Amino acid sequence: MEKKEMGGVKTEEKVGSSLFGDYNSNSFPLSNVFDFHEVERSSLGFMELLGVQGQDHGSLLHLSQHLFPSHLNNQCAAANNCCEPLNQQPATPNSSSISSASSEAVMDEHTKTVDQRGDEQPKTKNQLKAKKTNQKKQREPRFAFMTKSEVDHLDDGYRWRKYGQKAVKNSPFPRSYYRCTSASCNVKKRVERSFTDSTIVVTTYEGQHTHPSPLMPRNSTLAGALAPAVVSYGCGSGNLSQQYHHEQLPHHDHHFLANTLSSLGFTRICGSKSSIAAFPQDRMPCNPGTSAFLRDHGLLQDIIPSHMLKEE
DNA sequence: CGCATTTGACCGGCGC
DNA sequence: GCGCCGGTCAAATGCG
Numbered sequence: 001m002e003k004k005e006m007g008g009v010k011t012e013e014k015v016g017s018s019l020f021g022d023y024n025s026n027s028f029p030l031s032n033v034f035d036f037h038e039v040e041r042s043s044l045g046f047m048e049l050l051g052v053q054g055q056d057h058g059s060l061l062h063l064s065q066h067l068f069p070s071h072l073n074n075q076c077a078a079a080n081n082c083c084e085p086l087n088q089q090p091a092t093p094n095s096s097s098i099s100s101a102s103s104e105a106v107m108d109e110h111t112k113t114v115d116q117r118g119d120e121q122p123k124t125k126n127q128l129k130a131k132k133t134n135q136k137k138q139r140e141p142r143f144a145f146m147t148k149s150e151v152d153h154l155d156d157g158y159r160w161r162k163y164g165q166k167a168v169k170n171s172p173f174p175r176s177y178y179r180c181t182s183a184s185c186n187v188k189k190r191v192e193r194s195f196t197d198s199t200i201v202v203t204t205y206e207g208q209h210t211h212p213s214p215l216m217p218r219n220s221t222l223a224g225a226l227a228p229a230v231v232s233y234g235c236g237s238g239n240l241s242q243q244y245h246h247e248q249l250p251h252h253d254h255h256f257l258a259n260t261l262s263s264l265g266f267t268r269i270c271g272s273k274s275s276i277a278a279f280p281q282d283r284m285p286c287n288p289g290t291s292a293f294l295r296d297h298g299l300l301q302d303i304i305p306s307h308m309l310k311e312e
Numbered sequence: 313c314g315c316a317t318t319t320g321a322c323c324g325g326c327g328c
Numbered sequence: 329g330c331g332c333c334g335g336t337c338a339a340a341t342g343c344g
Contacts, residue, residue, distance in 0.1 A: 162317055164336060177335070181316090190335090 144204040152176065152191050152201055158209065160189065171195035185210045 147154060153162075153176070160178035168175045175192035187207040194200035 161315085163338090165318075166334070166336095169333070175334090179336095188335095 141208075142204055142206040144202060146194070147201045147203065148199050149201050150199065152193065153178070154191075154201070154203060158182075158187070168192055168195070173198065180207075180209060182209070182211050 153160070159181040161181045162176055163179050164177035165174050166177070171192070171194075173193035173195060175190055178189045178191065180187040185207075187205065187209050189206065190204040192202050194202060
């Protein structure tokens with residue numbers, strides 16, 4: 001038996017170097033940071049990374065163009081009214097709302113359980129194989145966000161155990177796989193760096209925590225202030241920068257923020273070290289008009305009571 | 313000593 | 329059918 005050359009040494013091809021703009025020098029970098037069309041073309045797989053496989057790629061660009069704070073002012077009201085429930089969410093994506101459009105979630109139909117196979121397999125690969133076949137891949141909804149950070153593994157209040165690392169095709173940076181250490185919790189996350197800018201960390205969460213965070217965040221006030229900010233982004237009533245002064249975020253708070261965003265079920269695009277953009281991964285708004293966004297049943301539609309939407 | 317990380321191997325999915 | 333690739337496992341190793 002020959003082994004495959006997986007071991008993580010294989011893919012080291014370098015790809016284009018300047019897909020991203022010079023966000024470091026821009027005031028609000030979001031529009032400049034990611035040219036999603038370029039990324040898409042480059043086969044990096046960011047879209048896959050973001051879980052947007054094959055659908056609505058273009059909308060990402062729209063999103064980056066339209067979800068700036070300066071534009072948010074024009075968008076719908078009632079965001080602040082809906083943020084409090086959010087605040088109480090455990091630090092995990094709201095799977096019910098996110099999963100709906102996730103291409104992986106669609107795989108539910110494949111989750112047939114094979115009837116029991118041979119019970120007494122030798123306790124190694126065979127058993128493993130049987131186990132894998134029994135519970136065929138049932139993908140949890142995933143969402144991703146990007147963080148400009150020197151640190152790969154962002155602190156989100158949960159404890160993670162690294163269980164793997166792979167080289168990423170077309171990227172010199174490896175991808176790390178983490179799993180929540182809590183016994184019954186099946187949440188996973190992947191962390192990798194953008195191949196075009198090593199300071200950008202792409203974190204992809206999969207699954208939902210079944211337990212509260214074991215570590216309370218150091219700065220709970222930040223957490224409190226964050227949820228409204230996030231909602232503001234999604235729903236557009238408030239100005240994010242009003243509620244969350246991202247420029248002054250300490251490094252660790254930035255990380256925490258990133259992960260709190262993630263826990264709220266928002267994909268996040270972040271250009272400068274402290275800027276923030278978030279959106280539900282599987283419901284990227286294509287239309288800058290918020291009403292369209294809401295009507296298009298974004299994540300907020302699951303969060304915001306329907307009567308609130310009517311009042312808009 | 314217990315837990316986390318590293319890393320080579322393996323497996324399944326998918327495209328060709 | 330074959331090969332590539334992403335994802336995961338698990339033994340070895342490191343660390344507090």
